[in-house]
Amino acid sequence: MCPTLMGRIHTRVAVITLPALLALILTLVTGDGDWLLLIGLYLLLGVFLDIVLYSWVLRYQPPWMTFVLAVAEFVLLYVLVQTLGDLNQLTTVGIVVFYWVSWVLAVWTKVAILPILSLTYLESAGEFRHPEWSVPPSQESLPIVAKVASAHAPAVAGAGAVETRAHDGHAEAAERTPGEPLPPRIADELDATLGSARSPFRTAAARRSRVSAARSVGMTAWCYLVIVGTAAGVSVYTGLA
Numbered sequence: 001m002c003p004t005l006m007g008r009i010h011t012r013v014a015v016i017t018l019p020a021l022l023a024l025i026l027t028l029v030t031g032d033g034d035w036l037l038l039i040g041l042y043l044l045l046g047v048f049l050d051i052v053l054y055s056w057v058l059r060y061q062p063p064w065m066t067f068v069l070a071v072a073e074f075v076l077l078y079v080l081v082q083t084l085g086d087l088n089q090l091t092t093v094g095i096v097v098f099y100w101v102s103w104v105l106a107v108w109t110k111v112a113i114l115p116i117l118s119l120t121y122l123e124s125a126g127e128f129r130h131p132e133w134s135v136p137p138s139q140e141s142l143p144i145v146a147k148v149a150s151a152h153a154p155a156v157a158g159a160g161a162v163e164t165r166a167h168d169g170h171a172e173a174a175e176r177t178p179g180e181p182l183p184p185r186i187a188d189e190l191d192a193t194l195g196s197a198r199s200p201f202r203t204a205a206a207r208r209s210r211v212s213a214a215r216s217v218g219m220t221a222w223c224y225l226v227i228v229g230t231a232a233g234v235s236v237y238t239g240l241a
Contacts, residue, residue: 003061006220008050013223015109016043019102026098033237034087038098040234041084045077047227070103084238 003011016039023039026032058065074096081087081095090098 005055008055009047009223010219011110012046012050013226014114015106018105018109022102032089034089037234037237038087040230041080042077043230044234045073074099
C-alpha cells in the first residue's frame with residue numbers, strides 16, 4: 001500500500017474508534033481517566049509520526065511493516081508516558097496489554113471494516129472518498145451488439161469500415177465515410193440495446209467528482225477536529241494548557 005499523508009491521517013483517526021471505545025469503557029468501569037489519556041497520547045503520537053516521518057520515509061508500506069512500526073510506536077509511547085509521569089494509576093502490565101489490544105482492534109478495523117465503508121479504500125491510498133471504480137465509466141468497453149437479422153440491414157461499421165449490402169443475391173462492398181450518420185434501423189437497434197449507455201458519462205462523472213471532493217473534505221475536517229480536541233483534552237488533563 002502507498003498511503004498519502006492525508007490517507008495516513010484519515011486512517012489513523014478512523015482506526016482509533018474501537019480503541020477509544022475500549023478506553024471509555026475501562027474509564028467508566030474503573031473510574032480512572034488515565035485510560036483516555038493513554039489513548040489520546042497514542043493518537044497524537046501516531047499523527048505526529050505520520051506527518052514528520054512516515055509520509056516522507058515510507059512511500060510504500062508493506063504489510064509486515066505495520067508490526068514493526070507498532071513496536072517502535074509502543075517504545076515511544078512508553079517513554080512518553082514515563083516522561084510525563086501523569087499515568088501513575090496504570091501499571092506497566094496494564095499499559096502493555098492495553099496498547100496491544102488497542103493495536104489489534106485498530107488493525108482489524110483497517111483490514112475488515114474500512115474496505116467495506118469505502119470500497120476503494122486501498123486504491124484511494126487510505127483516503128476516504130466517494131466509492132469509484134478504477135476504470136472511469138467513459139472508458140469502459142461497450143457490449144458487443146448482434147447484427148440485425150435482416151438481409152437488407154447494413155452491418156454496424158466504424159470509420160473507414162466496409163459495409164456489405166445484399167443486392168440481387170450478390171454481396172457488394174461500399175466504403176463507409178467517416179462521420180456518416182448511422183442508418184435509422186441501426187440507430188434504433190443501438191438505442192434499444194444500449195439505451196443511455198451511448199450517451200457520454202461526463203455529467204455523472206462530474207457529479208461523482210463533486211461528491212468525492214465533499215466526502216474527502218468532510219473527513220479531513222473531522223480528522224482535524226478530533227486531533228485538535230484530543231490535543232486540548234490531553235493538555236488540560238496533564239496541566240500543560
